[in-house]
Amino acid sequence: MKNHRSNRTPRPERPASALPADSLAFSLSRAAELVEAVRAGANLTDAFEAMLARHAEWPDATRGAVRDLAWGTLRDYGRGDAVLRQLLHKPLPEAIHALLLVALHRLETRPEQAHTVVNQAVEAAAAMMAPLKGVVNGVLRNRQRNAAELDAELDADQSAYYRHPSWWVERLRASFPQGWEAALAAGNERPPMGLRVNHLRGSVDAYASELDAAGFAHRRLGNDALVLAKPVAVAALPGFAEGRVSVQDGGAQWAARWLDLAPGQRVLDACAAPGGKSAHILETAAVELLSLELDAVRSRRIVDNFARLGLTGEVRTADCRERAKWWDGRPFDRILADVPCSASGVARRHPDIKWLRRADDIPRFAAQQAEILDALWPTLAPGGKLLYVTCSVFVEENARQVERFCARHADALRLEIDGRPECQLLPGADHDGFYYALLAKRA
Numbered sequence: 001m002k003n004h005r006s007n008r009t010p011r012p013e014r015p016a017s018a019l020p021a022d023s024l025a026f027s028l029s030r031a032a033e034l035v036e037a038v039r040a041g042a043n044l045t046d047a048f049e050a051m052l053a054r055h056a057e058w059p060d061a062t063r064g065a066v067r068d069l070a071w072g073t074l075r076d077y078g079r080g081d082a083v084l085r086q087l088l089h090k091p092l093p094e095a096i097h098a099l100l101l102v103a104l105h106r107l108e109t110r111p112e113q114a115h116t117v118v119n120q121a122v123e124a125a126a127a128m129m130a131p132l133k134g135v136v137n138g139v140l141r142n143r144q145r146n147a148a149e150l151d152a153e154l155d156a157d158q159s160a161y162y163r164h165p166s167w168w169v170e171r172l173r174a175s176f177p178q179g180w181e182a183a184l185a186a187g188n189e190r191p192p193m194g195l196r197v198n199h200l201r202g203s204v205d206a207y208a209s210e211l212d213a214a215g216f217a218h219r220r221l222g223n224d225a226l227v228l229a230k231p232v233a234v235a236a237l238p239g240f241a242e243g244r245v246s247v248q249d250g251g252a253q254w255a256a257r258w259l260d261l262a263p264g265q266r267v268l269d270a271c272a273a274p275g276g277k278s279a280h281i282l283e284t285a286a287v288e289l290l291s292l293e294l295d296a297v298r299s300r301r302i303v304d305n306f307a308r309l310g311l312t313g314e315v316r317t318a319d320c321r322e323r324a325k326w327w328d329g330r331p332f333d334r335i336l337a338d339v340p341c342s343a344s345g346v347a348r349r350h351p352d353i354k355w356l357r358r359a360d361d362i363p364r365f366a367a368q369q370a371e372i373l374d375a376l377w378p379t380l381a382p383g384g385k386l387l388y389v390t391c392s393v394f395v396e397e398n399a400r401q402v403e404r405f406c407a408r409h410a411d412a413l414r415l416e417i418d419g420r421p422e423c424q425l426l427p428g429a430d431h432d433g434f435y436y437a438l439l440a441k442r443a
């Protein structure tokens, strides 16, 4: 895969439109377009949104089917890629290569439908590049015929076995000798759907009862986050439009609690979009909040979220490193630095990340995070607290980053979080991967 994420203009579509929109062949071919785009370096979510914008006529079922196939294929990419290395003796056009990856994923997840999957993949190939339909048929049948032998080889291939790049597996293994395999396995699952109840509009108990009444099974985490047993469409959530609830991962819902907020405090959320943690801060205490965001389009999402939830806070588009452009000189009592990172803790939500990132991206993120921390530190009041957060599982962005920061700033003091020096959450059934460290400025 190319090592960049771009918003490139999609190339003209192939005539998948010749296929019935409710057929598996149609979904396979559309998902293949997304996989092909990611293999060329595009961001999966952007590519999917651009596709949907061109096809407002698609029913929800088609959107869901294309999404499931594309996301699933990319979660499994390490395995699909290895299977094609086993089976292809010369390169195929990218579109057909991507179609095979999607079909292999479907074969693996729905073995009982193998016959239909192969037929529909061949149909898709016929609509996309008719001369190659025989190749698609041959590769998929070959995979089925020789499954036992091929699988034995795959089990010996680290990236295929763990469905993560080898460098990623090695880093995790070195950092978390106890939890690395479980974290990798969880990172290949569909993510849980976490909910945050807006305390200003009702209690968690009352909302949990509403979920029970609506038949949505759920469990409650130690920080009052609710996790649904099965994800549902946002619009189906009771009270969503009225701002009584938000979708937010359970792991992300520790930030507001660990910031130790109190009414009247001046609080900065330095990297705020789409505004989940900013909103949680405002739902938690009557503070004076400034939310900064580098990207103007993403800033708009903070504003929209505040409007839906009935919250008031100042939102500004700015680079938090350019203090002179946004800081009025009044210190903050609390700072949330939820910095840009590898997003390696949320890769199951954005599975393109696993394959687009390279090991040498990590030091670049770490350097950017250090710049952000250094720029924010002077804006923290003596005695104030800064919560450093990433959704990364790599120590360079987390523990090492905070150690280096403390070595540079003699007035920085590490505070414990729930009795521990820091908190590294690994992806699991309840939450994504997050890292938290709490720093205080000596008074």
Ligand SMILES: C[S@@+](CC[C@H](N)C(=O)[O-])C[C@H]1O[C@@H](n2cnc3c(N)ncnc32)[C@H](O)[C@@H]1O
Pocket (backbone or CB within 6 Å): 252, 270, 271, 272, 273, 274, 275, 276, 277, 278, 292, 293, 294, 295, 298, 318, 319, 320, 321, 338, 339, 340, 341, 372
């Ligand atoms: C991890 S996300 C924040 C998620 C957010 N806190 C939430 O809970 O919804 C990081 C955000 O920081 C923004 N960002 C990156 N560099 C920045 C900078 N130098 N100044 C301000 N925002 C920045 C990114 O555009 C991105 O929206």
